[in-house]
Amino acid sequence: MNPTIKDVAKAAGVSITTVSRVLNQYSDVNPKTRAKVLKVVEQLGYKPNSVARSLVMNRTNTVGLVVSDLSRSRNGHHFMFEVLCGINDRVQELGYDLVLFSTSTTAQKKTPYMDFVRQRRVDGVLMMGIRLDDPYTHEVVAASVPSVLIDVPLTSQTCSYVSTDNIAGARMAIEHLLELGHSRIGFVNGHAQAAVSQERLQGYRMALEAGGIAYDPQLVYYGNFEQEDGAIGTAELRSRFDDLTAVFFASDLMALGALKYVQNLGLRVPENLSIVGFDDIELAALMQPMITTVRQKRYEMGRSAAESLIRILEQQEQGRGIILPPELVVRETTAPHS
Amino acid sequence: MNPTIKDVAKAAGVSITTVSRVLNQYSDVNPKTRAKVLKVVEQLGYKPNSVARSLVMNRTNTVGLVVSDLSRSRNGHHFMFEVLCGINDRVQELGYDLVLFSTSTTAQKKTPYMDFVRQRRVDGVLMMGIRLDDPYTHEVVAASVPSVLIDVPLTSQTCSYVSTDNIAGARMAIEHLLELGHSRIGFVNGHAQAAVSQERLQGYRMALEAGGIAYDPQLVYYGNFEQEDGAIGTAELRSRFDDLTAVFFASDLMALGALKYVQNLGLRVPENLSIVGFDDIELAALMQPMITTVRQKRYEMGRSAAESLIRILEQQEQGRGIILPPELVVRETTAPHS
DNA sequence: CCTATTTCCGAAAACGTTTTCGATAGATTC
DNA sequence: GAATCTATCGAAAACGTTTTCGGAAATAGG
Numbered sequence: 001m002n003p004t005i006k007d008v009a010k011a012a013g014v015s016i017t018t019v020s021r022v023l024n025q026y027s028d029v030n031p032k033t034r035a036k037v038l039k040v041v042e043q044l045g046y047k048p049n050s051v052a053r054s055l056v057m058n059r060t061n062t063v064g065l066v067v068s069d070l071s072r073s074r075n076g077h078h079f080m081f082e083v084l085c086g087i088n089d090r091v092q093e094l095g096y097d098l099v100l101f102s103t104s105t106t107a108q109k110k111t112p113y114m115d116f117v118r119q120r121r122v123d124g125v126l127m128m129g130i131r132l133d134d135p136y137t138h139e140v141v142a143a144s145v146p147s148v149l150i151d152v153p154l155t156s157q158t159c160s161y162v163s164t165d166n167i168a169g170a171r172m173a174i175e176h177l178l179e180l181g182h183s184r185i186g187f188v189n190g191h192a193q194a195a196v197s198q199e200r201l202q203g204y205r206m207a208l209e210a211g212g213i214a215y216d217p218q219l220v221y222y223g224n225f226e227q228e229d230g231a232i233g234t235a236e237l238r239s240r241f242d243d244l245t246a247v248f249f250a251s252d253l254m255a256l257g258a259l260k261y262v263q264n265l266g267l268r269v270p271e272n273l274s275i276v277g278f279d280d281i282e283l284a285a286l287m288q289p290m291i292t293t294v295r296q297k298r299y300e301m302g303r304s305a306a307e308s309l310i311r312i313l314e315q316q317e318q319g320r321g322i323i324l325p326p327e328l329v330v331r332e333t334t335a336p337h338s
Numbered sequence: 339m340n341p342t343i344k345d346v347a348k349a350a351g352v353s354i355t356t357v358s359r360v361l362n363q364y365s366d367v368n369p370k371t372r373a374k375v376l377k378v379v380e381q382l383g384y385k386p387n388s389v390a391r392s393l394v395m396n397r398t399n400t401v402g403l404v405v406s407d408l409s410r411s412r413n414g415h416h417f418m419f420e421v422l423c424g425i426n427d428r429v430q431e432l433g434y435d436l437v438l439f440s441t442s443t444t445a446q447k448k449t450p451y452m453d454f455v456r457q458r459r460v461d462g463v464l465m466m467g468i469r470l471d472d473p474y475t476h477e478v479v480a481a482s483v484p485s486v487l488i489d490v491p492l493t494s495q496t497c498s499y500v501s502t503d504n505i506a507g508a509r510m511a512i513e514h515l516l517e518l519g520h521s522r523i524g525f526v527n528g529h530a531q532a533a534v535s536q537e538r539l540q541g542y543r544m545a546l547e548a549g550g551i552a553y554d555p556q557l558v559y560y561g562n563f564e565q566e567d568g569a570i571g572t573a574e575l576r577s578r579f580d581d582l583t584a585v586f587f588a589s590d591l592m593a594l595g596a597l598k599y600v601q602n603l604g605l606r607v608p609e610n611l612s613i614v615g616f617d618d619i620e621l622a623a624l625m626q627p628m629i630t631t632v633r634q635k636r637y638e639m640g641r642s643a644a645e646s647l648i649r650i651l652e653q654q655e656q657g658r659g660i661i662l663p664p665e666l667v668v669r670e671t672t673a674p675h676s
Numbered sequence: 677c678c679t680a681t682t683t684c685c686g687a688a689a690a691c692g693t694t695t696t697c698g699a700t701a702g703a704t705t706c
Numbered sequence: 707g708a709a710t711c712t713a714t715c716g717a718a719a720a721c722g723t724t725t726t727c728g729g730a731a732a733t734a735g736g
Contacts, residue, residue: 002456004692015716020694030714047457051398052692054389056721062437071423071637081419085409088440097458099400099437102426118340119385120435256624286594288626299409342722353686358724366684390722394691 086302424640508541
């Protein structure tokens, strides 16, 4: 059906070797024959079969994006979608294809990572949404296949990661609250199996202590990044401390849940409670009041991840950590402590 | 590096033909040798090279998802992400891989559709976010490669589409408004190059006329599905009709933009203006007041699309239209006409 | 025991490329 | 004019599978 290199060779009166040479920009081919071949290629509408090429070159020009529980997490898309866009754009710019896989903790137990990638024949893999205790996490860095992790700070010779500077992000949030005069500041964190949770906790603590306030573990609640966790966490924290005037949330979704919750209680935000979120998802600016938050450059994260992966697999760089700066976006849910 | 079928054959003391046979469930192989081969496969950790298989079988077990302007449209993810999840899940369940492509109207002009798919060697393609006037639209249905379009009602022997019943959806919205006693009902539609816009307009008109109200083109405004279009459209419609009491929007984002806009004007929703959106994106239930809307089964759309595509390419069905029922979700932005 | 039928298995072609190695012819050098 | 060099090209192997075709061994039938 489709013309092959053989058809082109025959029509141009040369060998397939020569056709291959002109298509791959080799220099040792006579300009005249090059022109002739090119003309035939054009006429026949010849397109190289990428499968055949992959087989002989032993690379597919394809990278895999494996995301854990793509469709499970309701919160997922706010964060993931933009990262995905960044990845997709950069991958495409660099001439690769992107194939999407979703996996789950249970699926990971069944199929070892290497089985997975060897069968799929991807040149490299990007991972997102993975937990520290997921089986793949450590298999990935140990494997020889180039990879980059998103929000899991592990590197190896062939494994990069990209993440936001979560420590700085949390510090910015807390310092903002401190400047406003708050001193009893709660923290509704994500689950402990996310690396970002540990980092944000660290930033929370550092900022507090730098402000001369002792760190109190009772002030932090561990949620799961979802909306309801924000409400539950806030309720819990408020029951522990009746002088709570501000809460920092590890996700905008949780901040939003808390906002709705305290508003239902008849409290006013920010007058009675200051709230700071994390991520700067679109929702944050649509709430009433608009949520003060720490912005992550999600699209950039995707681009950087794709870029680094491809540089690794083209042997232009080694695995490294890429940390993007966050940005404090002050909106309407924070006010001076009265 | 990786063991090949040849290694397995040698280690098992059989020919590669036999190995291939046991791996592909052929019946004519002695149970003893089958067991022996299987054991060796296990020991060596042999995984078939899917590229080699693709080459000889002339199919890749891969489907492409091409989406127009993936990262351009800010509104995109609300709708697309869930469809993507549905597609991804179903594709994976059926044993295929999903490769993601984003394209744009300009990119489509450069590369004809068939060039695109022939080079990528996908077995079939799903298209989403494409416009009626995009070059690919008609190339797709004309092509012999199995495909399914999302929200573009065109079919062929090898091309299905899946869509929501937009006529019914719009009717439900308008009937709801009519029941509440509204009679001057505006419609902020999407752009005319979306098939869904035409259908929703038709539903709007049918419901109105069934209610004994003449259709007035002046009551419809064409936006672009984005938030600001909702505000602009509402302003325009209100300037044309000072007795406007309700507006129907072709997307929740536009409804949301309108909601914010009229609230800023000091109007109350739903007391002064009733609003109905479309899609039921997550945002709709988070607004204050919560937006009444027409729900689309996005995840189901994705699943159905994937399912139909694969059935077509496995020759179990022909191209057909798949229309999913919408659902009216009455919330807080609609009230009786006072 | 001889033939006919099954059952089981292997040799080899094929898929469409890239790449190695060498061949040829003309140009250059001395 | 022989030797060397350079530019240009082709034959063939290789990548790892699937599949066709046929052959040998085992079984069945008479």
